[in-house]
Amino acid sequence: MWILEPPLDTVFRRRENDGEPVNDRRLKARLAQREIVRIAPGSYAARKEWEALTPMARHAQRVWETAARARSHLVISHHAAAALHGIDLIGAWPAGVDVSTELASGGRSSGVMRRHGRRLSEVEAVPWLRHAVTTPLQTAVDLMAGARFPDGVVAADQALWARRAGGPLVDACDLRERAHSVVGRGSARSARAADFATGLADSVRESQSRVLIATMGFPVPELQARFELADGREAHTDFFWREHRHIGEFDGAGKYRDPVLLQGRTPEQVLLDEKDREDELRRQVAAFSRWRMPALRSPRALYDILTGAGLPARRPRPAR
Incomplete structure (x- = not known):
């Protein structure tokens, strides 16, 4: 089973100071100057490296740090297990690390750990380090059962x-x-x-968009529909309403910032490539809708974008 490795190569840990006493004065000065950040009790990282991580990767690093310091056996679960498995989520990741405990244990949550009392015999988990982590299947169901x-x-x-x-x-x-x-x-x-x-949803924002599209009463879209561009390349669209010849796409900022997605190109080149791709797709359909994060925060905005481009909805415009 694949588990995300610690995202950071370099983490300063008080307990691993090569036997040398920690200079608390220097530590506090580096924190005050924002040169380093505290990522877990006794663990610190360079601020620039930490801020370059995705929220999921940051939480995964916190899970690794917490597991390494824990003296008792832990069953990592819920959000913490999701971060280790690479199951991304929307919204803020919790400050504490989720662990499952036996119902009769009486353990309480703290600033470091969030405890979920349950019958551990019914929890599907596998060994990890000195601890255990719930399987991807168990993790997904745990999150689905406890979330909106x-x-x-x-x-x-x-x-x-x-x-x-x-x-x-x-x-x-x-x-x-x-x-x-x-x-x-x-x-x-x-x-x-x-x-x-x-x-078929390639990102959490596509999933979020799909939920809004359904709850607002729009037709069910086809996901990852295939189109052929003039140069023979294939293009797959986020959403396609074949009956209405209408393409819909969420435009995330990551494609213009993430080095992995940039693939050696400048943000300006990615923007031009996206524009050329969109122009070719527009010539093959009757309508093309594109939206960004503000439209996901305000369903009314997404409703207006889609209906404005001619897509019918069974439900009235959402209230502000």
Whole structure:
């Protein structure tokens, strides 16, 4: 099972100071000057390297640091397990590290750990370091059962993501079966998210967009529809309403900033390439809608973008 390695190569840890006493005065000065940041109790990293990480990678690093310092056996779960498995989420990652504990243990959450009391015999986990981590399937279902619908769908879509390097983390049939077997609190949430989930959403924002499109009453779109460009290259669109010849795409800022996505190009070149691609696609369809993060924060804005380009909706415009 694939587990995300510690994202940072260099972390300063008080307990690993090569036997030398820690200069607290110097440490406080570096913190005050924002040269380093505290990422976990007793662990620090260079601010620039830390801020360059994605929120998921930052949380994964915190999980590694917490696990290394823990004296007792931990069962890493929920958000913490998601970060280790590469299951990205929307919204802020928690400050504490999620762990599952036996119901009768009576443990309490602290600033470092968030404890979830449950029957550990019913939790699917595998060994990791000196501890255990819930499997991708268990992790996805835990998140789906405890989250509102959009967040649950994002977790499910990420676990099913077909184009992930190495393939999906879970099987769609297994996910639905496990989600529908949840008993008690969260059972309806997990089942609903699993039934809506897909492996074709390439990002959390595509998943979030898909939920909004459905709840606002638009037709069900085709995901990753294939188009051929003039030079023979293939283009796959986020959303396509074939009956209406209407393409929809979420325009994330990452493609203009992330070195992996830039692939050696400048942001200006990526912008020009995107414009050329869009122009070619527009010539093949009747309408093309593009939206960014503000439209996901305000469903009314996304509704106006899609209806303004001619896409019909079964429901009225959302309230402000």
